[in-house]
Amino acid sequence: MLTLKAAGLLDVDTGEIIRPGIVKIEGERIVGLGGKPEGEVLDLGDLTLLPGLMDMELNLLMGGPGEHHLTSQTRDDPPTRMMRATQNARRTLRAGFTTVRNLGLFCKTGGYLLDVALKNAIDVGWIDGPRIVPAGHAITPTGGHLDPTMFGKFAPHVLQLSVEEGLANGVEEVRKAVRHQIKHGAEVIKMCGSGGAMSHTGPSGARHYSDEEVRAITDEAHRRGLRVAAHTHGSVAVRQMVECGVDCIEHAFMIDDDTINLLVKEGTWVVATQALIDDMPVLRSSEPEIQAKAALIFPKAKISIRNAIEAGVKIAVGSDAPAIPHGKNALELVALVDRGMTPLQAIQAATIVGADLIDVTDRGRLAEGLLADIIGVAGNPLEDINVLRRVPFVMKGGKQFIY
Template sequence: MPDPTATALHGRGVLDIDTGDIIEPGFVRVEGNRIAEVGSDKGIASDCDEVIELPELTLLPGFMDMEVNFFMGGPGAGLFDPVQTNPAKMTLRATANARRTLRAGFTTVRNLGLFVKTGGYLLDVALAEAIEAGWVDGPRIVPAGHAITPTGGHLDPTMFQALGPDVLPITVEEGVADGIDEIRRAVRYQIKYGAQLIKCCGSGGVMSHTGPAGAQQYSTEELTAIADEAHRRGLKVATHCHGDQAVRSAIEAGIDCIEHGFLMEDDTIQLMVDTGTFLVSTTALTENWDVSNQAPELQEKAAKVFPQAKQTISKAIEAGVKIATGSDAPAIWHGRNAEELVTLIKRGMTPLGAIRAATTVSADLIDAPDLGRIAPGMLADIIGMPGDPLTEIQRVQFVMKDGKVYRR
């Protein structure tokens, strides 16, 4: 193999994510897919095969989104996709969503749980492998396979359209599992075919036709079985969860990450701090998601839950919960993932804190020590943003992932 090519980036500055300082001017030397040197000395760019001049951009680590679903939303998506669109078309559309997300500056994501009928295929695992092989452009994907949910639970695909019996039968392998034995089988199936984490359903949801948003859906014993099965195989578990008691049960069961947590009370927020449990905030959707085309009862539910959710995330920020960014795209359109950072700042997080939520905290969540920083030895995931990102989060205009430029 030839020696790795050396590329230098010369930007307005480089953000040191740990100190919060911006190195000006900023030079980054990339060799192959790794960062070799960072600093203000233009000698860093000497002898490079290419120098990319980005005089108006501040360079930051590639952003991460810890909750997306590339197989929902996007070009031509419709409300009744589960019964009108086949898995092949969903996967092709997912490639468009992945490319759009990468070009927006998000170089790593978790595809957090399929809840569509696939015949047992793990479409997100296939997409992750295709991107890794270079067949299509997209962010690095940490796939969860099918979400594990009880019959009629929030992530049961037949629930969202309130389908009648037998309209869309879902198998245990596709995630609908009741009781500990079925749950263990469902988790083992996802792991067997390439899932890198497990997603499950701890409570109802705002878009659930089956009961209150906060109602606990899996028992504590069932949640414990999910966590046990995943942890013995070295995988983390994330759970969709809104209700206060449901969140507490998930934490007691050993689940690693709470998605949403909109209805948590103060004691539960403190429990998250004490246990080091991660929270993926998904707060932008509470003000940016257009729910006007949803059923009236779901719009009513959103009108009650979303205002409380805004207060909850502000309390979690103040308490010091480990918060990682997650847009819940397509609730926030694919490619507009950075709205989550902007909204975190509105909720009380500093701009640097929001950037860390999308970089170092997310890297900790997915156990990726070579992501989240622009520093020697790290993977060359680098984005460029106009102006000073510690003052204002703006649209990303330069994207490099693994040393390759995808947006210039």
């Protein structure tokens, strides 16, 4: 048995910091809280213990050392992406994020699901990284926001993706695309419901699929027990996604009060990705028309998420890394507090709400029987959310990664 001894531990349900923080671990599970330390004791001094954090929107196969957001689409082969992803995964784990959703490849892979391979390598211990819920390839129409040719305005036939790689039009093709992802290990389906800020696809809120196509995607996923996440901006597109059965809206920028009320009524999750609004490094080198588009969208996105928080929308933490750098994921919690959450609500969004979104009960809290995914921070995160930006202690499944 291993006992972690710290100054305190946070009960994320009640918001109480229990002092001292005593967590007993056997193997990969927590077997007890409190009482006298037993077995080997790891004294963590004045740290406060929390459950490992969760990032519900990132892409470990993008960003990181040596990548260029435009030219890498044509220069980097799948092995290069995988090697870079190992570094991104390590940074993410060492930042205190022990579970992530890898939401949608949109690059040429020959149909291989690189995020599934990355998950498998982490699970068997070949490399260090968080637990991954992989989406495989994002499902997007020709010319959609997640059609990679639209980021660089490529000529016809350059970097054309296959249906298996997620480029799908019409009910028959979207069904086939979803089935391919599920067959090869996807655990969530990512689709593109509208335009976005960083692509040359027209207005960010423009709908990408017909109702019939969206329902086909959700039907295929739900029959196999998978949830669907949709990149979506704007009230009209978000309402379409919710009404057609999508489980989680990514971004939800520029939504009105009626749409917020619908999200509350239907219990649809939102991953708000607010930190990128405060500082998105890649935007600084983007073309003027992209910068102008973002300048129009981002202020409205701040207002709409404030209203969504106040209305009680279920919001989970998602950084959209590499929109912000891998390893800086906790900036999203800081942004959510800035938008109106309490520090406890932001921590809950990165723990128990995230666990609910991915439909797991074995993590998200410090409790007996749960996975020993534990982080330690200096100071009181309920008083200063910024302490989560530096995490000096990280444990995943009972294995210590940094201290």
